[in-house]
Amino acid sequence: MNTKKPTIAIDMDGVLADVESHYIAYYYQEYGVRIPPSALQGKPESEGFPDKTAVRRFLQMPGFFSTVPVMEDAVETVRYLMDHFDVYIVSAAMEFPFSLFEKREWLQQYFPFISWKKIIFCGDKSRIDTDYMIDDHCKNLDFCKGKPILFHASHNIDIDRHQRVHNWQEVRSLLEKEIGIPC
Amino acid sequence: MNTKKPTIAIDMDGVLADVESHYIAYYYQEYGVRIPPSALQGKPESEGFPDKTAVRRFLQMPGFFSTVPVMEDAVETVRYLMDHFDVYIVSAAMEFPFSLFEKREWLQQYFPFISWKKIIFCGDKSRIDTDYMIDDHCKNLDFCKGKPILFHASHNIDIDRHQRVHNWQEVRSLLEKEIGIPC
Numbered sequence: 001m002n003t004k005k006p007t008i009a010i011d012m013d014g015v016l017a018d019v020e021s022h023y024i025a026y027y028y029q030e031y032g033v034r035i036p037p038s039a040l041q042g043k044p045e046s047e048g049f050p051d052k053t054a055v056r057r058f059l060q061m062p063g064f065f066s067t068v069p070v071m072e073d074a075v076e077t078v079r080y081l082m083d084h085f086d087v088y089i090v091s092a093a094m095e096f097p098f099s100l101f102e103k104r105e106w107l108q109q110y111f112p113f114i115s116w117k118k119i120i121f122c123g124d125k126s127r128i129d130t131d132y133m134i135d136d137h138c139k140n141l142d143f144c145k146g147k148p149i150l151f152h153a154s155h156n157i158d159i160d161r162h163q164r165v166h167n168w169q170e171v172r173s174l175l176e177k178e179i180g181i182p183c
Numbered sequence: 184m185n186t187k188k189p190t191i192a193i194d195m196d197g198v199l200a201d202v203e204s205h206y207i208a209y210y211y212q213e214y215g216v217r218i219p220p221s222a223l224q225g226k227p228e229s230e231g232f233p234d235k236t237a238v239r240r241f242l243q244m245p246g247f248f249s250t251v252p253v254m255e256d257a258v259e260t261v262r263y264l265m266d267h268f269d270v271y272i273v274s275a276a277m278e279f280p281f282s283l284f285e286k287r288e289w290l291q292q293y294f295p296f297i298s299w300k301k302i303i304f305c306g307d308k309s310r311i312d313t314d315y316m317i318d319d320h321c322k323n324l325d326f327c328k329g330k331p332i333l334f335h336a337s338h339n340i341d342i343d344r345h346q347r348v349h350n351w352q353e354v355r356s357l358l359e360k361e362i363g364i365p366c
Binding site for chain 2 (some may be wrong): 007009088090094095098099100101102105115116117118119120121122123124127128129139145
């Protein structure tokens with residue numbers, strides 16, 4: 001009989017996908033202005049850019065989600081974690097209908113080893129029941145049913161109510177400790 | 184302070200959307216053969232048709248999900264239920280990437296009063312936590328966290344381990360009883 005692995009919900013934007021760099025790249029391409037990452041610190045994602053309407057517009061542009069770069073070490077770490085955890089990808093994709101297909105294709109490109117059975121696109125995440133949730137937004141973590149893990153992003157630097165990880169190596173270390181694997 | 188409404192997960196195919204009629208219509212259109220609904224009784228969805236590969240092929244055809252008819256009384260009943268329940272639409276859409284956008288548009292067409300926040304497209308439904316789940320497939324109901332409600336379909340007539348409803352009027356009556364609304 002199977003021993004059940006603990007379940008994790010892993011967010012896409014800002015966790016698997018480096019949307020922050022992508023906003024900066026799109027902004028440069030559209031406006032010819034290079035915004036330094038430091039300008040985004042401690043502000044909601046759209047507020048760090050001179051044109052506050054830009055980010056929301058980018059999110060609605062066909063091609064935005066299919067071209068976002070993958071976060072450093074995410075692919076290897078997720079693959080490793082799957083040996084010890086039942087991994088679900090949980091993305092709040094429903095607000096932008098065009099993103100649905102692109103996000104599904106993006107996962108197929110970078111994480112082809114994740115079954116379609118393990119992918120969830122939702123609106124809010126309040127009905128998702130997993131033992132852990134890794135996300136960069138408090139609106140998802142504050143009410144999650146499992147242990148919340150805050151993935152570092154410029155917009156969340158002032159949050160101190162959740163365990164923070166700065167990168168995928170820290171995700172791995174934290175989760176290894178959680179299930180008692182020696183580092 | 185809000186009194187929390189009980190949560191329901193409502194399936195799309197076979198519950199909100201009349202896929203059975205749609206298979207029959209597609210089959211007629213493609214093969215020129217009208218399959219009577221009685222031929223589908225007690226068989227997995229694809230097995231009632233002379234060409235057993237047809238249903239799976241239809242599911243992958245662009246346009247299939249955007250043109251499926253809505254189930255009788257579903258729109259009015261869901262709208263009514265939203266006064267008393269926190270309604271989520273939960274569809275196992277992930278296997279067919281083209282269906283994602285079409286299903287989102289279809290919901291917008293027939294159920295524009297349902298917020299995108301309440302829509303969940305997933306692979307398996309094992310991580311969905313609601314007080315009730317209405318579905319036509321046991322693979323979703325057998326392990327659901329809330330009370331399972333089996334929506335009648337030709338392929339599930341031999342199932343007797345879940346409370347069965349035959350149509351949306353029965354859904355309404357059952358759920359009214361559950362929360363103590365006099366019929």
